[in-house]
Amino acid sequence: xxxxxxxxxxxxxxxxxxxxxxxxxxxxxxxxxxxxxxxxxxxxxxxxxxxxxxxxxxxxxxxxxxxxxxxxxxxxxxxxxxxxxxxxxxxxxxxxxxxxxxxxxxxxxxxxxxxxxxxxxxxxxxxxxxxxxxxxxxxxxxxxxxxxxxxxxxxxxxxxxxxxxxxxxxxxxxxxxxxxxxxxxxx
Amino acid sequence: xxxxxxxxxxxxxxxxxxxxxxxxxxxxxxxxxxxxxxxxxxxxxxxxxxxxxxxxxxxxxxxxxxxxxxxxxxxxxxxxxxxxxxxxxxxxxxxxxxxxxxxxxxxxxxxxxxxxxxxxxxxxxxxxxxxxxxxxxxxxxxxxxxxxxxxxxxxxxxxxxxxxxxxxxxxxxxxxxxxxxxxxxxx
Amino acid sequence: xxxxxxxxxxxxxxxxxxxxxxxxxxxxxxxxxxxxxxxxxxxxxxxxxxxxxxxxxxxxxxxxxxxxxxxxxxxxxxxxxxxxxxxxxxxxxxxxxxxxxxxxxxxxxxxxxxxxxxxxxxxxxxxxxxxxxxxxxxxxxxxxxxxxxxxxxxxxxxxxxxxxxxxxxxxxxxxxxxxxxxxxxxx
Amino acid sequence: xxxxxxxxxxxxxxxxxxxxxxxxxxxxxxxxxxxxxxxxxxxxxxxxxxxxxxxxxxxxxxxxxxxxxxxxxxxxxxxxxxxxxxxxxxxxxxxxxxxxxxxxxxxxxxxxxxxxxxxxxxxxxxxxxxxxxxxxxxxxxxxxxxxxxxxxxxxxxxxxxxxxxxxxxxxxxxxxxxxxxxxxxxx
Numbered sequence: 001x002x003x004x005x006x007x008x009x010x011x012x013x014x015x016x017x018x019x020x021x022x023x024x025x026x027x028x029x030x031x032x033x034x035x036x037x038x039x040x041x042x043x044x045x046x047x048x049x050x051x052x053x054x055x056x057x058x059x060x061x062x063x064x065x066x067x068x069x070x071x072x073x074x075x076x077x078x079x080x081x082x083x084x085x086x087x088x089x090x091x092x093x094x095x096x097x098x099x100x101x102x103x104x105x106x107x108x109x110x111x112x113x114x115x116x117x118x119x120x121x122x123x124x125x126x127x128x129x130x131x132x133x134x135x136x137x138x139x140x141x142x143x144x145x146x147x148x149x150x151x152x153x154x155x156x157x158x159x160x161x162x163x164x165x166x167x168x169x170x171x172x173x174x175x176x177x178x179x180x181x182x183x184x185x186x187x
Numbered sequence: 188x189x190x191x192x193x194x195x196x197x198x199x200x201x202x203x204x205x206x207x208x209x210x211x212x213x214x215x216x217x218x219x220x221x222x223x224x225x226x227x228x229x230x231x232x233x234x235x236x237x238x239x240x241x242x243x244x245x246x247x248x249x250x251x252x253x254x255x256x257x258x259x260x261x262x263x264x265x266x267x268x269x270x271x272x273x274x275x276x277x278x279x280x281x282x283x284x285x286x287x288x289x290x291x292x293x294x295x296x297x298x299x300x301x302x303x304x305x306x307x308x309x310x311x312x313x314x315x316x317x318x319x320x321x322x323x324x325x326x327x328x329x330x331x332x333x334x335x336x337x338x339x340x341x342x343x344x345x346x347x348x349x350x351x352x353x354x355x356x357x358x359x360x361x362x363x364x365x366x367x368x369x370x371x372x373x374x
Numbered sequence: 375x376x377x378x379x380x381x382x383x384x385x386x387x388x389x390x391x392x393x394x395x396x397x398x399x400x401x402x403x404x405x406x407x408x409x410x411x412x413x414x415x416x417x418x419x420x421x422x423x424x425x426x427x428x429x430x431x432x433x434x435x436x437x438x439x440x441x442x443x444x445x446x447x448x449x450x451x452x453x454x455x456x457x458x459x460x461x462x463x464x465x466x467x468x469x470x471x472x473x474x475x476x477x478x479x480x481x482x483x484x485x486x487x488x489x490x491x492x493x494x495x496x497x498x499x500x501x502x503x504x505x506x507x508x509x510x511x512x513x514x515x516x517x518x519x520x521x522x523x524x525x526x527x528x529x530x531x532x533x534x535x536x537x538x539x540x541x542x543x544x545x546x547x548x549x550x551x552x553x554x555x556x557x558x559x560x561x
Numbered sequence: 562x563x564x565x566x567x568x569x570x571x572x573x574x575x576x577x578x579x580x581x582x583x584x585x586x587x588x589x590x591x592x593x594x595x596x597x598x599x600x601x602x603x604x605x606x607x608x609x610x611x612x613x614x615x616x617x618x619x620x621x622x623x624x625x626x627x628x629x630x631x632x633x634x635x636x637x638x639x640x641x642x643x644x645x646x647x648x649x650x651x652x653x654x655x656x657x658x659x660x661x662x663x664x665x666x667x668x669x670x671x672x673x674x675x676x677x678x679x680x681x682x683x684x685x686x687x688x689x690x691x692x693x694x695x696x697x698x699x700x701x702x703x704x705x706x707x708x709x710x711x712x713x714x715x716x717x718x719x720x721x722x723x724x725x726x727x728x729x730x731x732x733x734x735x736x737x738x739x740x741x742x743x744x745x746x747x748x
Contacts, residue, residue: 017208017343024207109541134543139700142350142357155350156204157359157738159533159720161551163329163342163368167483169508170329172344172366174548177535177718179359181350296728321730326513344551346533346720348738354670356695361735364531364722391717394585395578516724516731529724530578531733537703537716537742544703546718546740553733555724 006043007073011066013041014105017160018131018178025129025154025182026101028052035060035099037089037114038106042070042082048103049082058096060085062108090117102128111137115144124149124187132179141181150183193230194260198253200228201292204347205318205365212316212341212369213288215239222247222286224276224301225293229257229269235290236269245283247272249295277304289315298324302331311336311374319366328368337370380417381447385440387415388479391534392505392552399503399528399556400475402426409434409473411463411488412480416444416456422477423456432470434459436482464491476502485511489518498523498561506553515555524557567604568634572627574602575666578721579692579739586690586715586743587662589613596621596660598650598675599667603631603643609664610643619657621646623669651678663689672698676705685710685748693740702742711744 003016014022028034028048032055036045039059049057059074059082061067067086074082085092090113102118104111111132118128128145132138145153157179161172190203201209215221215235219242223232226246236244246261246269248254254273261269272279277300289305291298298319305315315332319325332340344366348359377390388396402408402422406429410419413433423431433448433456435441441460448456459466464487476492478485485506492502502519506512519527531553535546564577575583589595589609593616597606600620610618620635620643622628628647635643646653651674663679665672672693679689689706693699706714718740722733 016211017345020207020211021204024203109543134540134545135696135700135703136543139696142696146357153350155357155359157348157350158204159346159548161344163340163344166508169483169510170333170342171508172342172551174533174550176548177546296730321727321732322509322513322516323730326509329509346735353695356670356697358695359738361720361737363735364733390585391582391719394581398577398581520731527724529731529733531722531724532578533720535718537714537718544707544716546716 001047006041006046007069007076008041009065009069011041011063011069013043014131015175018158018180019044019047021156021158022103022129022131022180023047023051025180026103027127028101031055032100033097034058034101034103035093035096037102037104038108039070040066040105042073044103044105045070045082046073046077046079049079050077053081055081057082058085059083060087060089060092062086062088090114093117093121098123100126102126104128104130107137111140115141119149122185124185126185127182128185129180129182132181133176138179145181145183149185149187151186153181153183155179155181188234193228193233194256194263195228196252196256198228198250198256200230201318202362205345205367206231206234208343208345209290209316209318209367210234210238212367213290214314215288218242219287220284221245221288221290222280222283224289224291225295226257227253227292229260231290231292232257232269233260233264233266236266237264240268242268244269245272246270247274247276247279249273249275277301280304280308285310287313289313291315291317294324298327302328306336309372311372313372314369315372316367316369319368320363325366332368332370336372336374338373340368340370342366342368375421380415380420381443381450382415383439383443385415385437385443387417388505389549392532392554393418393421395530395532396477396503396505396554397421397425399554400477400501402429402475405429406474407471408432408475408477409467409470411476411478412482413444414440414479416447418477418479419444419456420447420451420453423453424451427455429455431456432459433457434461434463434466436460436462464488467491467495472497474500476500478502478504481511485514489515493523496559498559500559501556502559503554503556506555507550512553519555519557523559523561525560527555527557529553529555562608567602567607568630568637569602570626570630572602572624572630574604575692576736579719579741580605580608582717582719583664583690583692583741584608584612586741587664588688589616589662592616593661594658595619595662595664596654596657598663598665599669600631601627601666603634605664605666606631606643607634607638607640610640611638614642616642618643619646620644621648621650621653623647623649651675654678654682659684661687663687665689665691668698672701676702680710683746685746687746688743689746690741690743693742694737699740706742706744710746710748712747714742714744716740716742
C-alpha cells in the first residue's frame with residue numbers, strides 16, 4: 001500500500017519499503033494474534049490486519065496524537081480486527097493476550113523493558129521483528145535476540161533513496177537508514 | 188520466501204529484499220499475465236506465480252544454466268502457471284500473450300530494445316517494474332519511463348547490508364545497491 | 375577545514391567529506407592553475423588556494439548570491455591567489471589560462487558543453503574531478519571520461535550520515551549520495 | 562596516496578577514502594606524537610608520518626604478518642619517524658610517550674581497555690579518531706566519547722562504492738560501511 005493511502009499527521013510514519021520488509025519478516029499466518037508496539041500512525045497495524053483477517057492486531061501507542069490517527073486509520077480501512085491500545089509499554093501489554101507475532105516500531109526509550117516483556121509473552125515458535133534507528137536500540141536489540149529463547153536471529157540494514165526531479169534531472173533523495181531485526185522464539 | 192527456499196546455481200539471484208519490494212511494486216491482481224524478463228533462477232517468477240494462482244507467469248531467460256534452474260524451481264514449487272521461455276528478448280517476447288504486468292530483472296545489454304517492445308505490448312493500465320544495477324541501464328530506464336504512454340514513474344534506490352558475525356561481534360556486510368523503477372501505462 | 379569555517383548563505387555548500395575526497399582526487403601540485411567550475415560558496419576553491427599558495431585558483435560561478443559569498447570567503451581567508459570569475463560556463467572559461475587541474479562542482483544543466491571545453495583546455499597530464507548528484511550528469515560524465523584523451527577513470531559513490539542526538543540516543547542522519555569521478559588527460 | 566602505493570599482504574587495509582577522512586579528522590600539527598593503534602599494514606601510519614615529518618608515529622600492531630608489512634612499508638617510504646611497536650594493546654602502550662593524537666583502526670576485541678588507556682594518556686587538547694565496523698565497537702566508542710574528558714564528539718558513517726566495469730557497462734561495487742568517530746580531550 002502506498003504511504004498516502006494512510007491518514008497521516010505530524011506523527012512519523014514507517015516508510016513503505018520498511019513496512020513491506022518488516023511485514024515479510026513477520027511471516028504472518030491466518031488467525032494469529034499480533035502486537036504492534038509503538039504503532040505510530042498504524043500503517044504496519046493496518047497492513048497486518050488486512051493480511052490476517054481472522055487474526056487480531058493490537059496497536060499499542062502512548063502518544064495521544066498518534067492514537068487519534070490510529071483510530072482514523074482503523075475506521076478508514078474498516079478494520080474490526082485492529083484493537084487500539086493507548087498507553088505506555090510494557091505496562092499496557094499486561095492486559096493483552098499472548099501474541100504469536102510481535103513487531104516493535106517504537107519503544108520510547110524503554111526498549112529493554114519492552115523486550116523483556118515480549119520475551120516472556122511471545123508464544124513458543126513465535127516471531128518478533130524490531131525496527132531500530134538509533135545505535136543504542138540497535139545494540140540492545142542485537143544482544144537481546146542473540147540468546148535463548150531466541151533463535152534464527154537475522155538483521156538487515158536498509159539505506160534507501162527515492163526518485164525526485166531536481167530541475168529537469170533525476171535525483172535520488174536519501175532517507176535515513178533503518179535496521180530491521182528479527183528472531184524466532186524456540187519451541 | 189527466504190533465498191535458500193530456491194534451487195540456486197552459479198546464476199546470480201535477486202536478493203530477497205529486492206524481490207519483495209519489486210513484487211510489491213508490481214501490485215499483482217488475480218488472473219494476470221506476467222512477463223518476467225531475464226528471469227535468472229526464477230525467484231521472482233516463482234513468487235509471482237504463487238501470488239497469482241489463476242494467472243500465468245512467463246519466465247524469459249536466454250542463459251542455458253539459468254533455464255535449467257528455472258525448470259528445477261518450477262518443479263520444486265509445482266507451478267503449473269509458470270511457463271519457461273528460453274531465448275533472447277525481445278525476440279522471444281513476440282510469441283507471448285500481451286501482459287498486464289512486466290518485470291525486467293535482466294536485459295543482457297538490450298534494455299532499449301526490450302523496453303520498446305514492452306511499451307507496445309503492455310496492456311493499457313498495466314505496470315512495469317525494472318531492477319537495474321548499472322548506470323547505463325538506470326539512465327536509459329529512467330528516461331524511458333518518463334514519458335507517455337508511461338505515467339506515475341517511481342524509483343527507489345536500495346543499499347542494504349546483512350547481519351553477520353565477525354568474530355564474536357555483529358557486523359553488517361554491504362550488498363550492492365539496486366534501483367527499482369516502476370511506471371504504469373496510461374489508459 | 376570544518377563546514378562552519380566558511381561564510382555560508384542560502385547557497386548549497388559541498389559537504390566537508392566530499393570536499394576532502396575531491397581535493398585528494400585532484401592531487402594538487404605547487405604552482406598549478408586550477409579551475410573550480412560551479413564554485414558555489416567557494417569552499418573547494420578556498421581549500422585548493424590554501425593548499426597551493428604559489429598556484430592560482432579560478433572560481434567560476436554564475437549565481438549572483440554565490441559570487442558575493444565567494445568574495446566574502448576570499449577576503450575571510452585573505453587569498454590573493456583565488457580569482458573570482460562571475461559568469462556562465464563554458465563561455466567565461468575562454469578568458470582563463472589553461473589549467474593543470476579542473477574541478478566541476480556545478481554545471482547548471484550545461485555539463486556536456488563544459489566537459490567539451492575542459493577536454494580541450496586541460497593541459498596534457500592534467501586531472502579533472504567531477505562531483506555529480508543527478509543521474510543525467512553521472513551518466514554523461516562517466517561516458518565522457520571513458521575515452522581518450524582521458525585515461526585512468528575512477529569513480530567513488532559516497533553515501534554518508536552524520537552523528538546527531540535523537541533524544542538521549544545516537545542517530546546517524548543520512549546525507550544525499552554524491553559521485554566523485556576523476557580522470558587524467560593523457561600526455 | 563592510492564591503495565596500491567602500499568605493500569599489502571593478506572592483512573586488510575584501511576581503504577583510501579576512509580584513510581583520507583580519518584587523517585583529516587586527526588588535524589595533525591607539526592611535531593606531534595601520534596599513536597596508530599591496530600595499525601595493520603600501516604597505510605594510516607605512513608600517511609601520518611609523511612604529513613608530520615618532525616613528529617613521531619607509533620604504529621602498534623599485534624599480528625605478526627601485519628608487523629612484517631609495517632616494516633616493509635616503513636622502509637618503502639623511508640620513514641625514520643615511524644616507530645613499529647609489536648605487541649598487544651593496551652599493554653604495549655605503557656612504554657610509549659604520551660600522544661597528542663591517537664587513531665584506533667583495530668582493537669582486537671579490547672576496545673574498552675584501549676579507550677580507557679587512551680583517555681588517560683592523550684594529552685590535554687589532544688584528538689582521538691576511531692574507525693569502527695562492528696556494532697559492539699560503535700556502541701562502545703560512542704558512549705566513551707560522549708562524556709568528559711572528551712568534548713566535541715563527532716561521527717560520520719560512510720558507505721562507499723567504487724566504479725567498476727560490468728561487461729561494457731558502469732557499475733559501482735559496494736564496500737562495507739565504516740563509522741569514523743572523533744573527539745577532543747578537554748583542557
